[in-house]
Amino acid sequence: MKNYLALTLLLLLALTVHGQISExxxxxxxxxxxxxxxxxKVKKMALKVVSEGFNAGDGYRxxxxxxxNTFINIATKVYPKETLRENLLVFFRMQADDGNIIDGFTPVASIGEDDTDFSYSELEPRYAGHKNTVETDQxxxxxxTVYKYIKATGDFSLLSEKVGDKTVAERLEWSMDYLMEHRFDREHGLLWGATTADWGDVQPEHGWGVDIDKNTHRAIDIYDNAMMVIALANLMEIMPESREKWATIKLQLEKNIRKHLWDAEAQKFIPHIYLEGSPFPEDFKENEIFYFGGTAIAIEAGLLTHEEIEHSLNQMVSLVKQAGAPSIGLTVYPPYPAGYFANKIMNPEYSxxxxxxxxxxxxxxVLELVKNGFVEEAYREIQPMVDRVIENDGFYEWYSVDNQPRGSGxxxxxxxxxxxxIVALQESNNTKN
Incomplete structure (x- = not known):
């Protein structure tokens, strides 16, 4: 009995000390x-750069x-909602006859004689549209983006705005119908696109590589399908009347992602399911590649458990260390070998x-880590990203493996x-206090 009481006291003491340390x-x-x-400082810099335009960056028109979609939240801090709403309406005015959505738009006046890869719409004569068809995330x-705009501004009236013969709400559902009719593989119950590196929009088979053609190898990946899960959840929240149509489809997508794309043994998503064969050599072990971006979006979609998120983060941190890379913004590891993509921008490795x-x-x-309770880890992993913004005085498109800025600044x-x-970290701290 004395030994039992002693052990109990020791355990209580240990728990008390642990609690004090944790606190x-x-x-x-x-x-x-x-x-x-x-x-x-970084927040102020971000507000400034977003206030200066809507194009992706100085390297894009x-x-x-x-x-x-990824700067609409901050844009609501520096622009009137009418400006943001108008940008969204351009995408709906340029929606194709089958419901698909363009990647982006640019003023017609900026189009040169040699620019042929553009589409046009009578509903929006001011702009020309462009789409990289290898992707399935437009x-x-x-x-x-519409969901975030409405949540930030409360402007539900956008959904009833008439564009041509359809309301915005009808056009949103039409765009989802397009994916189900033209980009859905019934055998696996998942969306497909061309073969790309994780979330990228460059396929291996062509020197430029952004358009599906006769050489394309169709494939299923986690990024496109996680984006669809998020979109359907967003759609049903702002348009409850659509729930009956989309709830079952969302549930089936979630089940099929876990069934076909999640490797439970390796605790990671496989890169691709190929529908007509792979573009890579037969002896290439592609399933050893970890997709960082797609994993992050899968977490946003609620597809991983708390334990799986922790394991995924640990894998990311370990692989970043192996690569000698600066942050968990690393796209893939290991990278595809040099020469596997015809587009030279994808070569050499770590490019x-x-x-x-x-x-x-x-x-x-980082944002998803905060949302899922990994605040300490999120604070740790955001540091190199914040540091390099200040050091390089800009928000560069990407960084080399030795942390040198590349692309648009x-x-x-x-x-x-x-x-x-950053806001999520600060708000999590306020909640605790």
Missing amino acids: ENNDKLSNNIVSNEKFE EVWIRDY ETSLVQ YQNGGDWTWFGGRM TFRGSAGVLYDA
Whole structure:
């Protein structure tokens, strides 16, 4: 009995000490978040760069929907809702006859004689549209952007706005119908696109690689399907009347993602399910590649458990260390070998979407860590992203494996996600207090 009482007292003491240590750690983390002057500086820089335009960055002339989706929240801080609403309406006016959504739009006056890869609409004569057809995220990005706009502004009237012969609400559902009719593989019950590196929009088979053609190898990946799950959840929230149609489809997508794309043994998503064969050599072990961006979006879609999120983060941190990369914005690891993509921007390894480091997705992973209770880890992983914004005085599109800035220096998607992640950290701290 004495031994039992002694052990009980020791256990209680240990638990008390552990609780004190945990409380001290939480207090220290809270103080670090509150006192981090870099956070406020980066937020101000982000507000400034977003206030200067809507194109993706200084290297792009188009307003891209996949980018707009990631800086619409911060845009509501610096623009009147009427301006943001008008940008959204352009995408609906340029919606194709089958319901598909363009990637982006640019003024017709900026189109040169040699620019042929553009579409036009009688409903929107001011702009020309462009679409990288290898991807399957334009429609889902638009739904998510509309959702964020409405949540931030309360402007539900956008849904009843008439564009041509359809309301915006009808056009949103039409865009989802397009995916189910033209990009849905019934055998697996999942969306397909061309083969790309994770969330990228460059296929291996062509020198430019952004358009589906006769050489394309169709494939299913986690990014496109996680984006669809998020879009359907958003759609049903702002349009409850659509729930009857989409709830079952969303549930089936979630089940099929877990069934076909999640590797339970390796605790990771497989890169691709190929519908007509792979574009890569037969002896290439593609399933060893970890997709950072797609994993982050899958977490946003609610597809992983708390334990799986923790394991995914641990894998990311370990692989970043192995690569010698700067942050968990790393796209893929290991990268595809040099020469596997015809487009030279994807070569050599650790270049662009083939192992480049993108805050555009790393920031989203940090945000999801905060949302899922990994605040300490989120604070740790955001540091290199914040540091390099200040050091390089800009929001660069991506970074090399040795942390050198690449691409546009005013990449608004990076500014948007980093702003959102910082705000989430600060708000989590306020909630605790």
